[in-house]
Amino acid sequence: MPEKNYRETSRRGGTLWLLQRVSAVVIFVLLMIHYVTYHFIGDGTITYDKITAKMASPWFNLTQILFLVTALFHGLNGIWMVTEDYIHQRAPRLLLASILIILGLLLLYGGTSTVLNAGYPGRVSQ
């Protein structure tokens, strides 16, 4: 009997699969709210003042950061899942995983700092 080992043991599969779906639900709700509030209510113009006014609310900022975290996870994990199908060697997989994680951290830092820094009108020079 041919004994080829097809296994590549990784028990993360289930966790990532579940988180991908949980994050999807969160994003779905936040995104719809985001669209309604930004794009469909009002005249469609987005200005500095409008945004910073909203960012005065810590509650709003929290949702923005939550959105950023879930969207980054969902998107980058999505890329990971797609590439897992096509890239089978260990080395390129590790490389890609590192790139995705670094990219995620950078974007997380950039996004969070925007929200936090732009959220305080006092910091903005008149």
Added chain:
Amino acid sequence: MKESIIVKILRYQPEKDQKPHWQTYRLDVPADSTILDILNEIHWNHDGTLAYRRSCRSAICGSCAMKVNGQNVLACETPMHKFRGNRLKIEPLPGFPIIKDLVVDMDGFFDKLQRVKPYMVVDKPIPDKEFLQSPEEFSRIRESAYCILCGACTSSCPSLWANENYLGPAALLKAYRFIFDSRDDGTDERLDIINDRNGLWRCHTIFNCMEACPKHIDITGCISRLKNRVVDNSL
């Protein structure tokens, strides 16, 4: 009543061909012919070098799965009139290596099946008579027991095309058949085997397998239940 048809077949004769090529046959066949009838007609009366597998011709043995006009079917149960225009394009199952013409190498397919411990494991004492199982418990595994191992599903799966080590829908369905059997005691081990990068998590609910399945088994549904079972177990 006969009809004229044009049949293109992907030929590969290992002793002379570098790679597969198309060969066209024009012939007259009865209007109610199946794909297998047409192959037989070619093989018996026109070109004996054509190779394909067939046996029961009643859709139960699973020998004659092949790709016809862009989808995997069993040649024996598929009438040519399923496809319009009397033009047929017949290829071996995609994703599997070709041995000759329409005959593919199924060793990997059966090998993967064996990975999921495709047999009932019993730890409890064997009774004098049968193990009791309610009709409801039976109905949970009934559909999965219809699988004829023709390979049409696994061969149709884009995840398999991308990754030849993917267990594939047929092997996962076989795992389901035992994991959801009330008599079986090997569930945890089997769940552990399929909870793998090349196992459950390569299924992206694409549904090609269900389109291809000649027994119309809810394969994707079964795999989804397996995913939930694995996740439930680890939570």
Added chain:
Amino acid sequence: MYKRRKPYDLSYTHFVGSWAWLLHRLSGLALIFYLCLHVWVIHTLTLGPESFNRLMAFLTSPLFRILEAGLWGVILYHAFNGVRVIVVDFFGGSLSHKKLFLVLIAVAFLLWAAGSAVIIGHIH
């Protein structure tokens, strides 16, 4: 033996399920790309009102409004097909996945039409 090497068999007739999956992947990749841009654009908030407003004026030009309507479509497709995937995965929707697809995509289309009308209406 002849081993065929094709990461994707384009000649395999595409069924609803495989189209849905293919588009889901493509739309997903587009959206993650967009998300990166979005984070970068919003980052100009930290540079003060002038540069931000200048950028916004540029991004609310008619061309970008149309692109925005397109983006709204991509988001809706990905979101509503995602709903279908979740129904299949958790609510036993595998046997009705085609019907689900039709219904959800119809809803998504209506939302897209309504949303796009608003977005295009913002063009001055």
Added chain:
Amino acid sequence: MKPEEARSVHQIDAVVVGAGLAGLRAALELARNGIEVAVLTKVYPTRSHSGAAQGGIAAALANVAEDSLELHMFDTIKGSDYLGDQNVIELFVQEARKTVYDFEHMGVPFSRTEDGRINQRPFGGHSSPRACFSADITGHVLLHTLYEQCVRHRVHFYNEFQVVSLVIEDHVSRGVVAWDIRHGGLHLFHAKAVLLATGGYGRAFKITSNAHANTGDSLSLILEAGLPLEDMEFVQFHPTGLYKHGILLSEAARGEGGYLLNGKGDRFMATYAKEKMELAPRDLVSRAEQTEINEGRGVDGKDYVCLDLRHLGREKIMDRLPQVWELALNYLKVDAIEAPVPIQPTAHYSMGGIPANIHTEVIFNASGDVVAGLYTAGEASCLSLHGANRLGTNSLQDAATFGRLAGGRMADFIRQAGFSSLPANPLDRARDRIGHLISGGNGRERHALIREELQQNMTRHAGVFRNAEGLKQLLQTVRELQERYRNVRIDDVNHPFNLDLMEALEVGHLLNFSEVIVEGALVRTESRGAHFRTDYPKRNDQNWLAHTLAWKTDSGVHLNHDKTVVIYMDRFPPQERKY
């Protein structure tokens, strides 16, 4: 590579030829006994035709109604038209229950009763619901479960190996020679014990429920080895073959309450078997159908009658008979929920085969001397369990039970036996045969045409009804075709997966034993079970309560009727068979 040399020589304790129910069950038994066993199959194990059996496997479990071993035994004896050996039938019914429970413990998914036991349904000729079933895929689930268990017990499978000759010398079996279909090339298997379990030979007929692979290869090889075949004239025709295709619609369709209607819309079975109606045994129902057709009461004057399931309702049809429904829809575009399904009798099962004693050991004369190390089980064998006619669901049970017993018997034999020496040139016969076909010479004949002619003539003259005139004509035809076969030339001269070669070999086998079928039918001047002579319509116990043994010699078929039927005169004396 040239076929002159063997590609490889394998020495292994046990070789099982055929991976259907009998072969796999024997292999499993051998493996459970710690014996190294090789299974050779022309197809893949799960592709064997046992998998097409739909209705059930008989065992008197009495799970849904009263039943007893005695009753199962009586039904089988009566069904066999008293040609069945009653000692074999007795052993069979005793072992049947064990076989089924063993299957259940291996994981076979049986349909269940409300209290969780194996469900049973009525079947033709059985006087109690005795058919243990799994919806309408009983054979399929049994076959797959056995395959799974064989995988678990590390049985060595040689898939797509076609056996080309038996190595038998001085009535001692020494092994087999097989052609590796996939790569080409001959393999010699040197074995202590060989089991022949290649199944039936329905492919000798035009309208048949059998698979393309059911060409009775080992029967022909037995004849070539100078050994006899038994009771070959008894071929069962199943009443519900799909019109024109011959594909089987399970007897379960009638077991679940389906009607048979003629062209006038009457349930014609009332004329032939008032009491059992549609559930009379197969030989009787097939003759009834053929009579209706011959006398112009077929549907629209054509050569078919109808199976009517409409009154069962959608729910029952889809629950119990989904495969029947789907076959009718796919092949005839008939929705069985709304319309009756056109059917005709179809060649289905061979009661005859390789003669063996109650221990499944192959015998070579009327006094029961055995060929050492050679065994047979399942449809290929003739232990004479089914006599002149088999009851539905007894075949799966036969294959499984005697497969199991054969495995045990072989294990005992292997433990005390050594390897017998091989003859000087064990490959000669196989090499000659394949070399002749591949090189072809000046031949012009196409094997497919020869086979087609054989099948049509067999169905016409050796079918449900037979008579001297037709059989004589048929014998002539078979001999002419045998002549023509010498000049067969195949298109494909390459070795890997040469389907042309496979089929040419098979046609040779069909021609070989068809002559025996016809000769046996011609000489047996009585009607018994599935063998019905219009010129001798009565059973004749005085002259013909005996088995037929047939040898092929240079001067034609040699018949012998000295082998007596085992009858327990005090318990089951022959009586008229009425239903």
